[in-house]
Amino acid sequence: MTAIGSEREAGPFAAERRAENVVAAVPLRLQRLDASHLAATRRWANDPELMRLLDRAEPVSEAEHAAWFAALTHQSDRRYFALELGDERRHVGNAWLWQIDRRHAKAEVRIVVGEAAAQGAGIGTRALEAIAEIAFGELGLTRLYAYTLGFNPRARRAFEKAGFVVEGLLKNDRRLADGFCDVYLLGRNHLSRCGG
Numbered sequence: 231m232t233a234i235g236s237e238r239e240a241g242p243f244a245a246e247r248r249a250e251n252v253v254a255a256v257p258l259r260l261q262r263l264d265a266s267h268l269a270a271t272r273r274w275a276n277d278p279e280l281m282r283l284l285d286r287a288e289p290v291s292e293a294e295h296a297a298w299f300a301a302l303t304h305q306s307d308r309r310y311f312a313l314e315l316g317d318e319r320r321h322v323g324n325a326w327l328w329q330i331d332r333r334h335a336k337a338e339v340r341i342v343v344g345e346a347a348a349q350g351a352g353i354g355t356r357a358l359e360a361i362a363e364i365a366f367g368e369l370g371l372t373r374l375y376a377y378t379l380g381f382n383p384r385a386r387r388a389f390e391k392a393g394f395v396v397e398g399l400l401k402n403d404r405r406l407a408d409g410f411c412d413v414y415l416l417g418r419n420h421l422s423r424c425g426g
């Protein structure tokens with residue numbers, strides 16, 4: 231027997247949409263990255279599929295990871311947030327502002343929803359909206375931008391849903407194991423930057 235509503239939810243990405251309905255009501259917090267988030271962060275940094283989607287070339291050793299985290303506290307041009315889901319604060323990913331440029335009031339946004347089970351449920355979009363709120367509010371930035379690889383339409387779509395627009399296509403911008411690939415540049419400008 232077909233469950234009520236299953237026909238309505240059929241089609242591409244229907245499973246993602248069903249998961250999104252369940253997760254949409256669960257609170258999502260952006261928490262400053264701390265030592266409790268390090269193990270998962272390294273696991274995602276070394277996951278082959280995530281490395282491919284994030285264009286990471288080399289795995290990170292435990293010592294490199296610890297040194298990277300120790301250096302973070304002194305680096306004012308980047309800010310890392312853990313994505314924590316639900317009251318139990320399940321760490322499902324990270325989002326960060328990179329190359330924060332105070333003079334030009336802008337930064338790059340990067341994100342990984344590392345837990346595979348949490349992908350495709352709207353968490354990435356919500357996290358990008360939340361990080362934009364922090365960037366445009368507390369940090370006083372007025373422009374955010376991001377790069378997504380041409381073969382990663384899910385990332386492009388999540389940024390678009392969070393208010394970013396495609397500003398450019400960088401042809402054959404990155405060299406990968408099996409050839410070169412295009413990169414999309416997406417941007418989101420605060421109204422005040424546009425004279426509004």
Ligand SMILES: CC(C)(COP(=O)(O)OP(=O)(O)OC[C@H]1O[C@@H](n2cnc3c(N)ncnc32)[C@H](O)[C@@H]1OP(=O)(O)O)[C@@H](O)C(=O)NCCC(=O)NCCS
Pocket residue numbers: 243246250280283284323341342343344348349350351352353354355356377378379382383384385386387388
């Ligand atoms: C990219 C990422 C942050 C997106 O977060 P997410 O929570 O999975 O995404 P969301 O559920 O918020 O939105 C995904 C959207 O992409 C759509 N989508 C999924 N696969 C797609 C595909 N192959 N083609 C087009 N759209 C696709 C979904 O349907 C959804 O859009 P919709 O709500 O309009 O249907 C997350 O999947 C992730 O971290 N992936 C691995 C690492 C990565 O790619 N990071 C980004 C590097 S720039």
